[in-house]
């Protein structure tokens with residue numbers, strides 16, 4: 001069952017593009033990464049899905065409900081963590097969380113305390129006395145408190161130290177075990193690789209690719225390091241070489257061609273060593289962006 005269904009969604013800011021013609025869907029229980037550099041359109045997509053922005057054209061549903069016409073019903077079951085959290089500064093954390101929980105049908109004080117404890121967040125401090133990272137934690141508790149069926153996280157880890165990031169990822173895994181679906185927008189590829197099942201790569205407002213992490217990193221592209229017997233002596237070209245760097249007697253390739261063709265070529269050359277590895281998501285990402 002699809003939790004999110006997006007069809008030809010476009011958002012223009014007057015004449016400037018925000019996002020253009022996005023079509024994708026997210027299944028129940030998936031952790032779906034949304035990656036792209038600054039200005040690619042991640043926040044615009046999220047804000048349009050949440051009905052903070054009105055789509056210029058196209059449509060989308062969440063839980064089978066229209067994002068524009070039924071947004072109030074949708075929001076009851078969605079937890080949203082914006083990339084920048086703004087709060088009323090003179091409120092205590094606990095009061096702010098109780099206040100925002102009032103928008104939802106369920107409020108569970110025990111869960112609030114547990115989440116605050118896990119994240120090492122002092123509920124009795126005033127918002128204005130919190131650091132950026134601690135404000136982020138308030139945003140996380142706020143997003144998770146009502147046990148949403150869909151979590152939408154826009155650049156969620158900014159400001160969290162590595163230990164807290166781990167706690168946060170554990171919390172997300174627990175939500176997934178409870179069958180929540182998660183949209184995770186980020187430009188930090190290693191965390192997307194660690195957390196997500198599938199990823200949408202967005203570039204200049206358009207989807208470049210929607211693919212499982214496994215497929216992106218395992219099937220298509222290989223990272224190949226060849227050491228030749230002599231420095232600067234060897235070069236060759238083959239179809240499927242996405243990137244080539246030669247440094248002395250070492251050649252590094254990103255290669256998506258036929259591995260047999262490569263081995264056939266190397267067989268005729270004085271090579272000393274050969275290393276074939278899976279590329280990191282960073283390398284895959286750069287490959288898509290350099291096209």
Ligand SMILES: Nc1ncnc2c1ncn2[C@@H]1O[C@H](COP(=O)(O)OP(=O)(O)OP(=O)(O)O)[C@@H](O)[C@H]1O
Nearest residue numbers: 013016017018036037038039040041042043044045
């Ligand atoms: N309020 C706005 N008015 C005009 N253009 C906007 C507005 N908000 C975003 N844009 C434009 O829409 C495009 C997509 O921006 P968006 O903020 O969605 O990208 P992003 O991928 O979330 O980037 P970031 O990682 O920097 O948050 C950019 O070209 C941006 O300049």
